[in-house]
Amino acid sequence: MTIPKQSIRRKELVASAAKLFKDNSFDRTTVRMLASAAGIKSGSLFHHFKDKEEILLAVIDDGLNKSLKAIHLETQSITQLDKKLFALIYAHLKTLHGAERDAHIVSITEWRSLSAESKKHLIALRDEYENYWQTIISEAVDMGLLIGDPSLIRLFILGSLNWSIQWFHPNKDKTIEEMAHEFYNMVVKKNTTT
Amino acid sequence: MTIPKQSIRRKELVASAAKLFKDNSFDRTTVRMLASAAGIKSGSLFHHFKDKEEILLAVIDDGLNKSLKAIHLETQSITQLDKKLFALIYAHLKTLHGAERDAHIVSITEWRSLSAESKKHLIALRDEYENYWQTIISEAVDMGLLIGDPSLIRLFILGSLNWSIQWFHPNKDKTIEEMAHEFYNMVVKKNTTT
């Protein structure tokens, strides 16, 4: 019994699991809850995943991959650095609070529920994401658009953006685009866009 | 059998629990682990706390109270607003990564492990903390020291400061004071201190 990794059914299960993990945390989501949300019995889950953690791994892996694609897609073609930085912030927020919100929140909050081995799988992805940010931030520092240690600026910006999962509710607060503008204006030293 | 809330022994147990909760998360810390770290048997814990959650509540309550005291103590007497804002940032970081680091990290990461009723107890404390920040930030905006929506600035700054628990290791990275300066310079629009 080998378990296929890319079946349609599996993707449905992963999406359903993401919501439960977000609402209840990984540890407080039982395999019975996961199964019943998907309309099957708990034992049947283990036809698709070798254990509970593999479900979490799938959720986070999915989330990280989509984040990476998103920032590349939305910033790569932009040459003007201030616009590129804004697009990066905007893309991060759009992804974080968009269609796959559950998965992204789980990626942030449940990282520590993963085993050391599972983390190893994902660290390369996370590093790639952070390096892309770092590159753009470094250029922005060189141009005087930002001031300070690029590493710290990256941690500072990504930290406050990710923190928005604690308080931001889509369709209730401001729009994501408005937020992106406010975030951008807060970190940038000279005002070039509005 | 009424349980005394302020015994010395209880405080020792709470401190010991804070470390375990930080290292393993609340859900993955068993009452047997809590007991053995304190050198007693698991059943004896329930002489001091009515249930496991009350231990978490004690850890977080303690953390929040100390945070509140710290920012008052270190900022109240300062009249110059730029220095006051810096002192606030510095106090927050000092508290977060100081002697009671474990408790503060648990306050941030395990908030959602609390029952609704336990949260109710703590929300007033948290609101008081945030309001104090908000007041100072609003004044800073009025003076042009900061630019933007005060609410969002508060979320932005506190978010990035709290996020430092994800990456900052005391005695390894920069000093907390250096960090406070860098954080301050990143958010402030006109440079008045260095």
Place this chain on the structure above:
DNA sequence: TCATAAACCAAGCAAGCGCTAGGTAAAATA
């Protein structure tokens, strides 16, 4: 049409969980 594989179910096991009951020993109090 018939074999093969994929997707599921029914039943339950072993381990670990939070917590309790009933007791002992020592310290504090009267």
Place this chain on the structure above:
DNA sequence: TATTTTACCTAGCGCTTGCTTGGTTTATGA
């Protein structure tokens, strides 16, 4: 000195957990 209180231990109960086993149904493709 007698009584109460505090702090702990021993033993284990009842429940939930992740996961397994062995079998059934449903779809796929030659």
